[in-house]
Structure formats: structure tokens, C-alpha cells
Amino acid sequence: MTIEEAAAALANRSVSSVELTRACLDRIERRNPELNAFLTVTAEAALEQAEEMDREIAGGGQRGPLHGIPIAHKDNVSTRDVRTTSGSKIFADDVPRVDAEIVWRLEHAGAVMLGKTGMHELAYGITSMNPHYGPVRNPHDPARIAGGSSGGSAAAVADGMCFLATGTDTGGSLRIPASFCGVVGVKPTYGLVSRDGIQPLGLTLDHVGPLAATVRDATIALSWMAGREIDIEHQPSLAGLIIGVPENFFFDGVDPEVSHAVKHAAEACIHAGVHIEHVIVPDMDLLNAVSRTILLAEAAAIFEPWAGQRADFGDDVLALLDQGRMLPATAYVNAQRLRRELIGAFRGLLETVDFLLTPATPTPAPLIEAAGDIRLLATRLVRGMNVIGFPALAMPCGKTQSGLSIGLQLIAAPWRDAELLNAAAALEDALS
Amino acid sequence: MTDSDVVEQLRAELARAAAELPPDAPMAVDLDLPRIEEEAE
Numbered sequence: 001m002t003i004e005e006a007a008a009a010l011a012n013r014s015v016s017s018v019e020l021t022r023a024c025l026d027r028i029e030r031r032n033p034e035l036n037a038f039l040t041v042t043a044e045a046a047l048e049q050a051e052e053m054d055r056e057i058a059g060g061g062q063r064g065p066l067h068g069i070p071i072a073h074k075d076n077v078s079t080r081d082v083r084t085t086s087g088s089k090i091f092a093d094d095v096p097r098v099d100a101e102i103v104w105r106l107e108h109a110g111a112v113m114l115g116k117t118g119m120h121e122l123a124y125g126i127t128s129m130n131p132h133y134g135p136v137r138n139p140h141d142p143a144r145i146a147g148g149s150s151g152g153s154a155a156a157v158a159d160g161m162c163f164l165a166t167g168t169d170t171g172g173s174l175r176i177p178a179s180f181c182g183v184v185g186v187k188p189t190y191g192l193v194s195r196d197g198i199q200p201l202g203l204t205l206d207h208v209g210p211l212a213a214t215v216r217d218a219t220i221a222l223s224w225m226a227g228r229e230i231d232i233e234h235q236p237s238l239a240g241l242i243i244g245v246p247e248n249f250f251f252d253g254v255d256p257e258v259s260h261a262v263k264h265a266a267e268a269c270i271h272a273g274v275h276i277e278h279v280i281v282p283d284m285d286l287l288n289a290v291s292r293t294i295l296l297a298e299a300a301a302i303f304e305p306w307a308g309q310r311a312d313f314g315d316d317v318l319a320l321l322d323q324g325r326m327l328p329a330t331a332y333v334n335a336q337r338l339r340r341e342l343i344g345a346f347r348g349l350l351e352t353v354d355f356l357l358t359p360a361t362p363t364p365a366p367l368i369e370a371a372g373d374i375r376l377l378a379t380r381l382v383r384g385m386n387v388i389g390f391p392a393l394a395m396p397c398g399k400t401q402s403g404l405s406i407g408l409q410l411i412a413a414p415w416r417d418a419e420l421l422n423a424a425a426a427l428e429d430a431l432s
Numbered sequence: 433m434t435d436s437d438v439v440e441q442l443r444a445e446l447a448r449a450a451a452e453l454p455p456d457a458p459m460a461v462d463l464d465l466p467r468i469e470e471e472a473e
Contacts, residue, residue, distance in 0.1 A: 204460075289445045296442075323435045331443040334450035336459035343460065 017068030067110030100197025117152030147177030172382030179407025190389030239273030300324025
């Protein structure tokens with residue numbers, strides 16, 4: 001059941017928020033021991049909140065489409081009186097006194113919080129194989145990773161434990177788990193959604209967004225998270241749009257099944273009236289080097305106060321923090337100068353096409369034992385968009401022969417989030 | 433590859449690319465300073 005369907009059922013009283021919440025809690029109880037998608041479940045508070053939402057509906061009031069809908073927050077999002085670990089040992093006992101802005105916005109929308117989802121340690125990685133809290137497993141094949149860093153959020157949505165979950169994205173952390181788990185992850189334009197109350201990682205790279213089962217559900221969530229009206233038209237259309245499909249970089253070394261599925265989506269666009277333009281994208285290897293440099297430096301600065309507690313970090317995160325401390329300041333300055341040039345180059349490209357269509361990840365979800373060193377591979381198609389701040393989303397576009405999810409990425413010019421989501425909704429319709 | 437190899441590789445790649453920039457190419461940093469009169473309001 002989607003958020004749209006649940007909202008309609010709540011409005012006509014064919015289901016209650018308590019029933020939806022109980023169903024999600026039952027699912028969590030049954031499935032979480034294997035998947036480890038939730039770190040903390042706030043069952044009692046969720047049921048109390050759901051009862052209150054039902055009383056409001058019975059009294060004739062419905063706040064909007066999220067009223068009474070069970071959701072979850074990534075564990076780097078501050079939740080008042082609920083432990084918020086950021087998947088780390090250093091924050092293992094952190095209980096915030098106030099909510100992050102997106103938490104109160106979604107609570108104001110009437111959403112019912114079920115708990116907090118697992119993640120890669122400090123959001124600094126993409127496997128969600130967490131050394132302190134255990135690995136998050138992929139619901140479609142628990143022998144595989146869910147992706148990350150918002151792995152618990154993606155797995156929880158994909159498995160039906162909740163209707164929507166929040167996440168963060170510094171180098172692909174919404175889009176990678178969305179691709180691996182077969183859900184929709186939206187990284188909006190930099191600054192569209194408040195980062196207030198969220199543990200930072202890359203000060204100039206961090207984005208906040210939703211993970212949901214469909215583009216329409218993700219749009220509802222993003223609209224409330226941003227506090228802006230973002231709507232999908234009654235019948236969104238792709239007709240007349242120009243979509244750029246990169247000739248360079250984005251399909252290099254990509255798994256053939258992924259490549260085929262994304263090209264099939266491009267063909268579906270053509271049938272829906274899109275003009276596909278084959279384009280050359282700016283230097284993506286340089287953009288990725290800029291991304292790595294800025295993130296190494298910014299993350300090392302953020303976690304400098306804990307630099308002496310080496311035993312409290314997992315090996316992969318510690319190595320990245322060490323590299324960040326070694327990086328000369330000249331490299332950071334050069335990265336920020338090159339960043340400005342690359343933003344201009346991408347802006348120029350997106351003046352010639354409406355959107356770019358690419359794979360989201362070069363492969364489907366890898367097996368846990370093979371996922372030790374896939375960070376650079378898994379982030380190579382997505383992390384550049386964090387450098388330039390343009391909106392980008394990942395959505396499902398098929399499955400491999402063995403049933404693994406394949407995700408595509410759609411990218412737009414800054415502040416064209418609504419247009420991006422409408423095009424994605426139309427593409428979702430075309431692919432269904 | 434050691435941590436210092438990773439760092440040196442990144443540093444060298446960015447230094448090469450940045451050498452192609454005009455000498456006064458600015459950083460992507462927006463100070464967003466309000467005018468003093470605006471702040472007073």
C-alpha cells in the first residue's frame with residue numbers, strides 16, 4: 001500500500017492509523033531480527049501518537065496525506081528524547097533534547113514515528129555494514145548489502161516496515177540504497193531541506209531527503225520536509241521533454257543488465273514523447289576527485305574533537321578520517337575552485353537538456369562478503385551531484401535475471417525539483 | 433595503497449587541474465554577507 005492509498009483509506013475510515021501502525025510494528029518484529037533495518041523502535045509512543053491521529057480524523061480533521069502514516073527517521077536525525085547514534089560508538093548514548101527540523105515538520109504533518117533506522121557509521125560509507133550495530137541486510141536478498149549510508153531507511157521502506165523514511169546524502173547515501181533496495185530516493189537541490197538538527201559529515205555536501213516506495217510518495221514527503229508545495233500533476237507527462245543520455249563516463253564499466261535496464265527506460269521515454277539527446281558530460285573523474293577531497297577535509301574537521309578516540313571508530317571510517325587530516329589545505333582550496341568551474345559546466349549542459357538520465361549504481365547490490373571495498377565504485381555515478389548541488393533522484397527501472405533491483409538516476413538543474421519529480425512520476429507510470 | 437598515497441594522488445590530480453584555471457578563479461564559497469543596514473533592520 002502506498003502513502004496515497006493509505007491516506008485515502010484513512011480519510012474514508014476504512015483503516016485507522018493504529019491499524020497501520022500495528023501492521024508496521026508487527027512487520028518490524030518479524031523481519032528486523034534478520035534485516036537489522038531499525039536500531040530503535042518506539043512502539044509505545046508510536047501507538048499513542050497513532051491513537052491521537054485517529055481521534056483527530058474522527059473529529060473531522062485531516063492534516064494532509066501524511067496524517068496517521070507510520071514513518072522512520074535515519075539515526076543521524078535528532079529526535080527529542082529518543083537515542084540518536086549516527087551509527088557510531090561516540091554518540092551511542094546521545095539523547096537529543098530537541099527534534100531536527102524535518103522531524104517536527106513531519107510530526108506537524110501528522111506522520112507517526114516508529115523509530116530510528118540503521119546506517120553506515122557516521123554516514124561515512126555506503127555499505128551500512130556497521131561495526132557497532134551490525135550490518136543492515138537487503139530485504140530482497142539478505143546475503144547482500146542494503147547500500148548506504150541510509151541503508152536502514154531504504155531496507156525498511158522496501159520491506160514494508162514503514163511507508164517512508166528520512167535519509168541524508170553526502171555522496172550518494174540516499175540514491176545508492178534506493179538503487180540497491182528498489183525504492184525511490186530523492187536528493188533535492190542543496191539547501192531545499194533544512195539540515196538543522198542533523199549530524200553533519202560534509203559541511204558543503206550534505207543533503208537531506210526522503211526514501212519511499214513510489215515517486216508520488218517521495219514527493220509528498222519532500223514537500224512536507226521542505227515546507228514548500230511540491231505537487232505531482234494529475235497526469236504527469238514526458239511529452240516534449242529533452243532528456244540527455246551521457247555518451248561518456250556513465251555507462252563505462254557498468255554491469256550489462258544495469259546498462260540494458262537504463263537504456264530500456266530511455267526507450268520508454270521516447271515512446272512517451274521525449275527527445276533523447278546523446279550528450280557529453282563534463283569531466284566526471286575530476287568531479288569525483290573534487291568530491292573526495294572536499295569530503296575528506298570537511299569530515300576530518302567535523303570529527304576532529306574525537307580524533308583521540310581511535311578505538312571508537314570502525315576501520316574504514318578511521319582510514320578516511322586519517323586521510324582527511326593528512327590532506328594539505330591547498331588541495332581543499334583547489335577543490336573548491338574547481339567546484340565552481342564544474343558547476344558552471346553542468347549548468348551549461350542543463351541549459352541544453354531538461355534532465356540527464358543515467359544509471360544510479362554501476363551494479364546491483366553486492367554480496368556482503370564482496371562489499372568490503374566498493375565505496376569508490378558504488379559512488380562514482382552519484383557523488384558528483386553533491387558537489388554541484390543539483391537535484392537528483394534514484395528510482396527502480398527493472399530487475400536482474402536473479403531478481404535484484406536496478407536503479408536509474410535522473411538529474412535536473414538547481415531548483416527544478418518539482419519538474420524532476422513530475423518527470424520521474426511520468427517515467428514511473430511509463431515503466432509500470 | 434596507503435593513506436598517504438591516496439592523499440598524494442588526490443592532491444596531485446587537483447593541482448594539475450587547478451593549474452589550468454585562471455589565476456583569479458574563485459572558490460565555491462558564498463559568504464552571503466548582509467548589508468549592515470539590513471542587519472540593523
